[in-house]
Amino acid sequence: MKKTSLSHLALSVLVSLSTLGSPEAVQAQDKKVSQWPRGITYEIFVQSFADSNGDGIGDIKGMTSKLDYLQELGVEAVWLMPINPSPSYHKYDVTDYYGIHPDYGTMADFKEFIKQAHKRNIKVVMDMVLNHSSSEHPWFKDAVKNENSPYRDYYVWTHKNDPQTQKEGRPTGADSDNTRHWHKVEGSDYLYYGYFYGGMPDLNFDSPKLREEVFKMGRFWFTEIGVDGFRLDAARHIFPDERPHDNHQWWVYFRSEMLKANKDVYLVGEVWAPSDVVAPYLKGLPALFNFEMSWDILKAINEGRGDSLAIKHAKITDFYQSVNPDFIDATILSNHDQNRIMSSLNNDQNKAKVAASLLLTLPGSPYLYYGEEIGMTGKKPDEQIREPFLWDTKAKDKSRTTWLKPVYSTEATVAPLAVQKKDKNSIYNHYARLISLRNSSKALTYGKLEPISLENKAISAYTRSHAGENVLVVHNLSGQEASVTLPTQLETYTNTLFKTKGANLSKKTVTLPAFSSLVLKK
Known part of the structure; x- marks a missing residue:
């Protein structure tokens, strides 16, 4: 019963705002032009997000109570880390693919969450762990x-x-x-x-019976429960590494079956690899996480050099488009398996802000890891990059989870959300302004990327263009002020859409303080 070829399978189917809640924010929401899956998705570890019943463990009802917050932020979908029954805190070793972990609530709670999310035009994507089950299954x-x-x-x-x-x-x-x-x-x-460890035995996708069981599971969540999509864990490891073609074919096959259950099915895959390894998966998984760009953004900011970022991104997206013209580039700064971006940038809020500016102005359909927008910190081991969200100061916070004592994201290191909302210079308000800008801009949501070469290598510059809207984006990734004269072909970009830290345009010269950004429009 070792894993053999899949060739016998039928695989032919192939705006500058200081606070949210202001009249300007409401107006920006009315002007929103982004439409998911091209919009912003928010990754949630339910256990750490919001507690509704005081047991210290985040749950579905707690998450439901925070949907207004996510809607105000401009989020158009949530990705939930595993919610199925499991013996572990992270729940990536499933014991029941048709159930809800009792710590998180009931299926009725989850259906209500989906209902309330959909009322707010927020889609629901759940983690589906198909590479392996729990050894306790x-x-x-x-x-x-x-x-x-x-x-x-x-x-x-x-x-x-x-x-x-x-x-x-x-x-x-x-x-x-x-x-x-x-x-x-x-x-x-x-x-x-068991590729990962003994507690996670691999499922055998050479078994027709197992494959049909997997299709049944997928149909259940789409048709009976009403989820909008799956994030597919360990998508690269359905078959062993020396069988990549079978991996690619499997996802084409899986998607064709899921389309029968939901014609608008959304599947986003985790293929933790450079773009040349990722690309062949695009035929079965039109949305894939762009890990390579997350690594490059971090490297560029830590080195203070941004001149090649847009060039690299354009190269990757052009390559992906040649494989699947309808691909969805799921861009990230970090996720639940990586050190938090704030910690990777040595807790430098200026660097973290420019990282957010890059993520939200480069092409792609950005994913935000919960707490990223308030500058949560964390380094491995994994529990410490999945610490409780800080909603308010401890005395006032009725939603904060306590299942884990935080090591990194404490009130000594991270201002809670309620505090940051009142500070126009907070990282939260930086994210809120950028998301509002992006959601109301066709160019930033859908636009073609054209890298711009300027004489200062600290600067990352590019244009984004779509449906008659053209914007010029410039970021200074260094700790020193930078000034550049715009080349003749860019002189028509004269209107400021967004700026940080006093960045400005004067007489064809862009002046960028350290770690600042400027977005101009024709």
């Missing part, structure tokens, strides 16, 4: 006990005396321990395959 427990179990073929097995099989599926590169993905079963002569 009833399927696996039955398969371990009984070699003739109907679920035995749902997993991948080898005999302990078959070393050749145990070499299959190993990762490429330096990390190539032949046997570390195979795990022993006490009292058995068989081993099972």
Whole structure:
């Protein structure tokens, strides 16, 4: 029952605002031209987001109570990290693909959350973990006990005396321990395959029965519950690394089946790799996270050099468009598996603001990791990049979760949201202004990217153009003021749409204080 070829499958289907809530903010919402999935998505770790019942654990009702906040911020979708029953705090080892973890609430709670989100024009994307189940899943427990179990073929097995099989599926590169993905079963002569660790046995996608079970699961969440899409965990590892073509084909097959359940299905995949590895997945997963640009933005800001950022982004997007003209570039600064962007920038709020300015003015459909907009900090281990959201000061905060004592994001290091809302210079208001600008601009939401070369290498400059709207964006990624004279072809960009820290245009010269941004319009 080792993983073999998929060739037998039928795969042919292929605005400058200081605070939210102001009249200007309401007006900007009325002018919104972005439309999801080209809009902004907000990633939520439910356990840390908002607690409704005082047990210290974030839950669905708590999350529902914060939908107005997300709507005001300008978010058009939420991605929920796993909400299924699981023995772990992170819940990436599922024990019931049709249920809700009891700590988070009930299915009725989740249906109400979807209903309330949709009332606010917010889509709901849930994490779907298909690479593996939990070792505590009833399927696996039955398969371990009984070699003739109907679920035995749902997993991948080898005999302990078959070393050749145990070499299959190993990762490429330096990390190539032949046997570390195979795990022993006490009292058995068989081993099972688990790419990540023994508590997460891989599902066997060479099994027609397993594939049909997966389709059934997907149809359930789309048709009976009403979710709008899936974020697909570990999309690169459905089959072992030496079978990339089967991985690519599987997602085409999966999408074709999901389209039968929801003609507007949204699938975004996690393929943690450079663009040349990511691109072939675009035929089955039109939306993929752009990890490469997140790495490049961080590197550029820490080095104080922005001249190649737009060039690199244009190269990637042109490449992706050649594979799938309708691709959706899911851009990020960080997520639940990465050190938080604020910590990666040495807690420098000026750098964090310019990172946000880049994310929200470059092409793509941006994802914000919860708390990023208030400058939450965090470094691995994973629990400490998933710490509780700070809604208000401790004495007033009725929603803050307490399941984990924070190490990084405390009131000593991060001003709570309620405090930041009152500070026009806060990182929260920086995000709010940028999101409002982006959501009301066709050029920034949909526009073509044209990199601009200027003499100062600290500056990242580019134009965005769509449907007659043209904007020029310039960022200074360094700690020193920079001035540049606009070339002749850019002299018609004379109207200021957005600026930070006194950036300005005067007599064809753009002056950019350290870590500042300027957006101009014709």
